[in-house]
Amino acid sequence: MNLSDFxxxxxxxxKKEMLEERKxxxxxxxxxxxANGVGGILFFGISNDDLLVGLDDAKGASEKISEAIxxxxxxxxxxxxxxxxxxxxxxxxxxxxxxxxTPYYYTGDGNRVSYVRIGNESVPASAMDLxxxxxxxxxxxxxxxxxxxxxxxxxxxxxxxxxxxxxxxELTDSDFSSFELVDExxxxxxAGVLLADDSPMRHSRLFCTRWYGLDKASGIIEALDDKEYSxxxxxxxxxxxxxxxxxxxxxxxxxxxxxxxMPEYPEQAVHEVIVNxxxxxxxxxxxxxxxxxxxxxxxxxxxxxxxxxxxxxQDQDTDxxxxxxxxxxxxxxxxRMHLMERRGSGFRKIKGDYRNALNYRVEVEPLxxxxxxxxxxxxxxxxxxxxxxxxxxxxxxxxxxxxxxxIASENLLVGFAIDGLAxxxxxxxxxxxxxxxxxxxGIFGRNDIMEILxxxxxxxxxxxxxxxxAGLIEAVRGQGKGKYRFVNQ
Numbered sequence: 001m002n003l004s005d006f007x008x009x010x011x012x013x014x015k016k017e018m019l020e021e022r023k024x025x026x027x028x029x030x031x032x033x034x035a036n037g038v039g040g041i042l043f044f045g046i047s048n049d050d051l052l053v054g055l056d057d058a059k060g061a062s063e064k065i066s067e068a069i070x071x072x073x074x075x076x077x078x079x080x081x082x083x084x085x086x087x088x089x090x091x092x093x094x095x096x097x098x099x100x101x102t103p104y105y106y107t108g109d110g111n112r113v114s115y116v117r118i119g120n121e122s123v124p125a126s127a128m129d130l131x132x133x134x135x136x137x138x139x140x141x142x143x144x145x146x147x148x149x150x151x152x153x154x155x156x157x158x159x160x161x162x163x164x165x166x167x168x169x170e171l172t173d174s175d176f177s178s179f180e181l182v183d184e185x186x187x188x189x190x191a192g193v194l195l196a197d198d199s200p201m202r203h204s205r206l207f208c209t210r211w212y213g214l215d216k217a218s219g220i221i222e223a224l225d226d227k228e229y230s231x232x233x234x235x236x237x238x239x240x241x242x243x244x245x246x247x248x249x250x251x252x253x254x255x256x257x258x259x260x261x262m263p264e265y266p267e268q269a270v271h272e273v274i275v276n277x278x279x280x281x282x283x284x285x286x287x288x289x290x291x292x293x294x295x296x297x298x299x300x301x302x303x304x305x306x307x308x309x310x311x312x313x314q315d316q317d318t319d320x321x322x323x324x325x326x327x328x329x330x331x332x333x334x335x336r337m338h339l340m341e342r343r344g345s346g347f348r349k350i351k352g353d354y355r356n357a358l359n360y361r362v363e364v365e366p367l368x369x370x371x372x373x374x375x376x377x378x379x380x381x382x383x384x385x386x387x388x389x390x391x392x393x394x395x396x397x398x399x400x401x402x403x404x405x406x407i408a409s410e411n412l413l414v415g416f417a418i419d420g421l422a423x424x425x426x427x428x429x430x431x432x433x434x435x436x437x438x439x440x441x442g443i444f445g446r447n448d449i450m451e452i453l454x455x456x457x458x459x460x461x462x463x464x465x466x467x468x469x470a471g472l473i474e475a476v477r478g479q480g481k482g483k484y485r486f487v488n489q
Contacts, residue, residue: 002424003043003052003086012038014120015046017053019061019092024068028106031069033115033122034096035077035104036133037310040117045091050458054089062092072108075101103133117310118372128284142283143191143327146183151176154188154196158232159333166337179336180329190283191329194233205229205289206236206278210247214295233278233330237339240274240292247294251383264381265299266353269366273350273377275340277303280326285373297384303375313370315429318347350377357382414472414486421470430455430463431472440488443476 020026027042034040044065045055055061062081070076080095103114103125114125114133125133135142156171163171176182181192193201210225225247229239244265251262277290282305291302307313308326325331334340341349350366364380418431430453437452438444444452449460464484467473473484 013041015043017047029115030122032104032106033117035099037117039098042094058083058090074105074107102137143329146187147193149188151182158234159195203286208243208292210294269350269353297381299379301377306370306372313368445482
């Protein structure tokens with residue numbers, strides 16, 4: 001471990017210049033937040049201005065940290081406490097693991113407060129946060145909770161019809177129990193309520209808008225089409241896909257054997273995005289709905305609730321992301337009807353549908369972003385500002401793809417080189433993000449890295465030093481002092 005790699009503030013770690021014995025809440029709140037989230041690390045011995053000052057008595061500090069956690073945290077989270085020596089100085093490294101018995105409370109000073117991580121801060125959990133943590137701690141999902149509606153009170157015509165069409169079999173009353181749509185007392189679970197024809201869960205709605213231009217205020221006519229849908233999740237999926245179909249266009253190009261279709265958005269990608277938004281949204285967020293917004297150049301889908309595990313999607317490899325389902329019962333029913341995958345491969349499928357399109361370009365790669373409370377998918381219009389004569393088909397496309405393979409292989413070598421470096425995971429990820437943004441042609445300095453990666457100037461300087469030591473970048477003359485580019489070897 002090299003502590004200079006952790007300089008700055010981040011969601012997953014925090015630094016303290018010393019152990020504040022009289023104000024343990026100043027750091028125990030982060031222990032609570034890390035345990036309630038995806039885990040994290042506290043470093044003791046790093047100042048606010050990122051100096052490695054060390055501790056006078058690291059052993060004594062570690063003992064006090066351990067005692068404070070045991071006496072002022074409920075339940076006691078799982079931690080790993082280490083004394084780290086660097087530059088002749090000693091530091092205490094406290095690793096807090098993601099907990100399974102949430103919520104974790106700070107109980108000192110007559111208080112009992114649970115914390116969550118928002119950005120690089122640990123803040124008191126809201127009432128809604130606490131509900132989510134309680135569910136997680138009891139290994140329960142929102143869609144499995146019993147509602148106040150008896151099975152007989154609601155109709156399921158749409159669900160039964162689609163189930164019959166997709167599976168070839170009838171959805172029987174006993175299936176409702178075995179699929180966990182009805183509990184042992186004959187009451188619908190929340191999953192059952194969400195799948196009912198006239199679902200009484202009123203915030204389960206879908207707002208769809210076809211905007212004029214490139215934003216929500218592009219001229220005299222702001223919206224060309226505007227719809228609001230409610231009811232069964234099955235109906236919402238059908239309504240959403242139909243709205244997109246009615247508000248987008250297909251282009252055609254003649255070939256020697258006929259003509260080929262070129263839709264603005266791959267149909268399967270659209271389906272996957274909408275089904276994911278409906279199935280994986282946070283239904284505890286009242287007053288917020290799924291939105292589909294179509295502009296001239298893109299289609300945006302918003303879903304309430306971030307990643308189920310608290311991570312950010314933009315920080316992960318969407319080709320190899322594990323499936324964590326917020327509403328497993330609903331997801332299971334949809335997978336039984338072949339409306340979604342069980343394996344959690346949605347991100348790969350969406351990107352694959354784009355890459356297989358005739359008019360695919362790198363700049364229209366789907367974009368996935370999230371916050372702790374929201375999820376966004378942007379699908380770019382494949383036909384926007386692309387002359388049809390420039391779309392390559394057949395042998396022309398093969399030639400272009402061969403060139404793409406050559407470029408990809410060069411990029412892969414850089415990836416392999418980064419993977420082999422003796423640096424931490426966070427540093428490797430920053431290197432990959434920087435190369436993905438700049439490739440071999442981009443020229444950059446410390447300020448550019450700060451802007452691209454949103455890190456401090458010290459961290460940017462450290463990253464440059466590590467890239468130079470690895471021989472991955474070279475100095476560029478004639479562009480000002482401290483300018484570099486990646487080496488294409």
